[in-house]
Amino acid sequence: MPGAIVVEFPELFLTGLWLTAQLSVIGSLGALLIGTAIALFRISPLPPLRWIGVAYVEFFRNTPLLVQLFFLFLGLGALGFRFWTTDTFVAIFRAAAAGMALYHGAYVAEVIRGGLLGIDRGQIEAARSLGLSYAQTLRYVQLPQTFRSVVPPLGNIGIALIKNTSLASTIGVAELLQAAEIVESRTFRTEEAFGAVVLLYLVLTIPASLGVNWLEKRMLIAR
Amino acid sequence: MRSSFVRVTALTAAAAILAAACGGTGSAPSPAPATGQPTPAATKPQFELASYQYSIQTKGKLRVGTREDNVPFGLKNPATSKFEGFDVDIVREFAIAIFGNEAKADPDKFIEYVPVVSATRIPTLKDNKADVIAATFTINDERLKEIDFSTVYFRTGQKVMVKKDNATIKSVADLKDKTVCTAKGSTSEKNIAAKNKDAKLLLLDSYAPCLIALQQGQADAISTDETILFGLVKQDPNTKIVGDYFSDEPYGIGVNKGRTVFVPFLNKVIADMIASGRWAEIYKKHITPVSGDLKDGPHDKGRSN
Numbered sequence: 001m002p003g004a005i006v007v008e009f010p011e012l013f014l015t016g017l018w019l020t021a022q023l024s025v026i027g028s029l030g031a032l033l034i035g036t037a038i039a040l041f042r043i044s045p046l047p048p049l050r051w052i053g054v055a056y057v058e059f060f061r062n063t064p065l066l067v068q069l070f071f072l073f074l075g076l077g078a079l080g081f082r083f084w085t086t087d088t089f090v091a092i093f094r095a096a097a098a099g100m101a102l103y104h105g106a107y108v109a110e111v112i113r114g115g116l117l118g119i120d121r122g123q124i125e126a127a128r129s130l131g132l133s134y135a136q137t138l139r140y141v142q143l144p145q146t147f148r149s150v151v152p153p154l155g156n157i158g159i160a161l162i163k164n165t166s167l168a169s170t171i172g173v174a175e176l177l178q179a180a181e182i183v184e185s186r187t188f189r190t191e192e193a194f195g196a197v198v199l200l201y202l203v204l205t206i207p208a209s210l211g212v213n214w215l216e217k218r219m220l221i222a223r
Numbered sequence: 224m225r226s227s228f229v230r231v232t233a234l235t236a237a238a239a240i241l242a243a244a245c246g247g248t249g250s251a252p253s254p255a256p257a258t259g260q261p262t263p264a265a266t267k268p269q270f271e272l273a274s275y276q277y278s279i280q281t282k283g284k285l286r287v288g289t290r291e292d293n294v295p296f297g298l299k300n301p302a303t304s305k306f307e308g309f310d311v312d313i314v315r316e317f318a319i320a321i322f323g324n325e326a327k328a329d330p331d332k333f334i335e336y337v338p339v340v341s342a343t344r345i346p347t348l349k350d351n352k353a354d355v356i357a358a359t360f361t362i363n364d365e366r367l368k369e370i371d372f373s374t375v376y377f378r379t380g381q382k383v384m385v386k387k388d389n390a391t392i393k394s395v396a397d398l399k400d401k402t403v404c405t406a407k408g409s410t411s412e413k414n415i416a417a418k419n420k421d422a423k424l425l426l427l428d429s430y431a432p433c434l435i436a437l438q439q440g441q442a443d444a445i446s447t448d449e450t451i452l453f454g455l456v457k458q459d460p461n462t463k464i465v466g467d468y469f470s471d472e473p474y475g476i477g478v479n480k481g482r483t484v485f486v487p488f489l490n491k492v493i494a495d496m497i498a499s500g501r502w503a504e505i506y507k508k509h510i511t512p513v514s515g516d517l518k519d520g521p522h523d524k525g526r527s528n
Contacts, residue, residue: 172425174426
């Protein structure tokens with residue numbers, strides 16, 4: 001039966017699944033926060049903020065995630081920054097989570113900026129005429145409508161993020177892919193080990209897809 | 224080289240005396256087979272008729288299974304199409320011991336190279352496509368069920384590498400709760416896990432990032448085969464290799480089962496080449512450039528160059 005090898009090495013595979021899930025959740029929340037902030041920077045009336053926003057998006061979107069991960073692990077390490085820990089394994093996990101959030105944050109920022117720009121100019125003018133401040137207009141008028149309209153593209157980014165966590169194995173995080181690599185090198189049962197990992201990724205991504213679909217429908221009703 | 228020459232001459236002389244004294248006991252073989260050239264029989268070593276080395280001598284070629292891509296042990300040089308490496312020079316000594324003086328100038332004239340990879344080494348022998356396998360062939364119990372091995376002609380194993388100023392890690396036993404970097408998918412990972420289950424393994428794709436992690440203190444040690452560690456120490460002189468081998472990789476010459484005279488013959492050639500210093504020469508030629516040390520034999524601890 002495909003995936004039966006998981007039962008033989010439960011510690012490796014289940015720890016791997018747990019680390020992948022943690023990276024996915026922390027990375028997604030971080031990406032959402034960073035993305036929203038950068039999107040607001042990019043539509044800000046203050047030019048310096050806009051420049052920062054543009055620089056951020058172009059840098060993180062246009063360099064490989066793998067390189068960013070190595071920079072966060074070994075590059076920052078060379079500069080003496082270890083993510084506030086002396087434990088190497090905590091440090092690489094934090095580096096990986098930060099990498100996921102920073103890289104995908106750039107994509108989230110573009111999606112949210114697109115959503116914000118899609119809101120009719122008249123609404124903003126109306127809100128300001130009613131006496132709402134810039135911040136209040138964002139908070140009560142622009143952002144709620146934006147998040148509704150960007151659920152499908154955000155879902156895409158979230159699912160891509162789950163799969164991209166596999167790159168964390170290159171900096172030593174013992175997530176799913178690394179679990180498969182260890183099992184493979186110990187047993188030489190390549191097809192079984194990697195077959196099991198494909199199934200375990202699906203265990204994470206299919207519920208995520210269904211969740212996005214459900215959220216999308218709910219948002220449509222609310223609209 | 225000299226000792227094998229002396230030995231061969233002595234052996235020939237002894238055989239001649241024996242044949243003269245006893246009027247032939249049947250142990251002295253007929254003169255060397257025709258190779259087209261008029262060769263004085265005296266330059267060829269004499270073997271028992273029943274021995275495998277005699278049949279090789281008769282056929283005129285020693286068939287050697289070796290690797291084409293395993294520096295510094297077996298490599299087919301793409302420029303010259305000639306085989307070279309530590310394993311190759313060892314089998315050339317076998318060819319000289321079997322074919323005598325004539326092989327000394329160019330042993331390759333008496334060797335037929337059969338390229339092998341890890342997985343084809345035992346089948347190549349069993350299908351009788353090669354007489355000997357010289358291809359970083361680790362002697363182990365599993366393989367001894369299938370084939371026979373000569374004595375150990377090269378020995379290596381896994382070691383631990385740390386920063387030069389590290390005084391606490393002296394061997395694999397000191398790796399408890401330490402972060403040890405090694406490559407994924409290697410036997411190194413398996414060996415450390417078996418030797419010290421309390422070591423925390425940082426598994427990266429290759430040894431270059433491991434070295435950076437060690438330099439930065441994100442890893443306390445690196446562990447893998449000594450030959451690879453030699454290369455890393457060369458890159459960063461602020462590191463050192465500590466402790467003894469904790470995995471044993473004794474290389475032997477693989478031979479088909481049932482060659483009861485041939486294997487002791489090979490062992491004798493290996494012992495002679497260690498005694499004569501020829502082994503040390505071959506080591507210096509192929510291994511010293513990566514290891515930086517000198518050895519007189521496979522069980523020698525080594526000394527600095």
